[in-house]
Amino acid sequence: MLLKRLPFLLFALTAAILAQTMTSEGSEPKVGKTPENLTKQECSDCHMAYQAGFLPIRSWQAIMADLPNHFGEDASLDAATVKEIEQYLIKNAADRKGKNPRWLKAIPKDVTPMRISQFPWFRHEHGKRVNNWIKANPSVGSVSNCPACHKGADRGYFDDD
Amino acid sequence: MSRPRTSQTQRGLQAVLTSTFLLVGPTHLTAGPAQDAVIAALAAEAGVSGFSAQTGKAFFQASHSGGKPETPSCTTCHTSDPLAAGRTRVGKPIEPMAVSLSPNRFTDPEKLAKWFRRNCNSVLGRECTTTEQGDVLTYLSSL
Numbered sequence: 001m002l003l004k005r006l007p008f009l010l011f012a013l014t015a016a017i018l019a020q021t022m023t024s025e026g027s028e029p030k031v032g033k034t035p036e037n038l039t040k041q042e043c044s045d046c047h048m049a050y051q052a053g054f055l056p057i058r059s060w061q062a063i064m065a066d067l068p069n070h071f072g073e074d075a076s077l078d079a080a081t082v083k084e085i086e087q088y089l090i091k092n093a094a095d096r097k098g099k100n101p102r103w104l105k106a107i108p109k110d111v112t113p114m115r116i117s118q119f120p121w122f123r124h125e126h127g128k129r130v131n132n133w134i135k136a137n138p139s140v141g142s143v144s145n146c147p148a149c150h151k152g153a154d155r156g157y158f159d160d161d
Numbered sequence: 162m163s164r165p166r167t168s169q170t171q172r173g174l175q176a177v178l179t180s181t182f183l184l185v186g187p188t189h190l191t192a193g194p195a196q197d198a199v200i201a202a203l204a205a206e207a208g209v210s211g212f213s214a215q216t217g218k219a220f221f222q223a224s225h226s227g228g229k230p231e232t233p234s235c236t237t238c239h240t241s242d243p244l245a246a247g248r249t250r251v252g253k254p255i256e257p258m259a260v261s262l263s264p265n266r267f268t269d270p271e272k273l274a275k276w277f278r279r280n281c282n283s284v285l286g287r288e289c290t291t292t293e294q295g296d297v298l299t300y301l302s303s304l
Contacts, residue, residue, distance in 0.1 A: 046249040046250070046251060046253060047252075047253055048251075048253070068282065071250075072229050072230070072231030072250065072283075073229060073231065073232060073250070073279070073283045074278070074279040074282040074283045075279060076278065076279060077275075139252075140252050141249070141250070141252015141253070142251050142252050144251045144252070145252030148252060
């Protein structure tokens, strides 16, 4: 009986393994790994700890330089903590090690983007339909609440829409 | 000599009292020793014998000026009901502020200082006085 089913069982097993390796979570996230330790702890108090690979170095420097005025709130930290988090963000930023991804090339060098949600690619991905849906679902809060829709967001995976 | 037997009525009464405590008890829990210690330290600093939950409530519920326009009140994020969960402006849930529902609240002086510093500046554009802090903590610990 078992022998008769063996081909099917083998097929099912292979399919399951393939499915596992082919999911978007099988590879390193494009935006880099999710911050750990101090960065994760401090940056996820009010929102998800956004991956450093979402913004270039100049943006992280500007954000970390003005935490008492952080998008309408005081998010100040002691100087040592600010320094450690900034170092992490710079080391893992979108333009780390001379990288220059295409989506970042579109932004002039003398412009310092402050919000991930204002990049053209982000606005393209989150069009009218998404924004209307957020308005209709107040529990989501805002388009900055990635994990409300992207269940793998805090691990760096956003391709599940 | 045998112990006096508990009468049926007594046992029944005990059961009622026990279940009443289990059902109602937790919602009436006031601050634990850690919150008491934090509040006592603030009282010593302010040179007062105690704080007012009522004043704390008014402060928590009020709309303030002087802070950032996005956050005019504690209730902007915490809602007007400290027994309910709040939400950050981004949308991340915040545990209820009432100590009865979030017993670990206000037990870590460092965390407390961090959030009073940030939130008082966001809402009022200044530091909160020791008395304001004590009143609010007394209010939230009494719920």
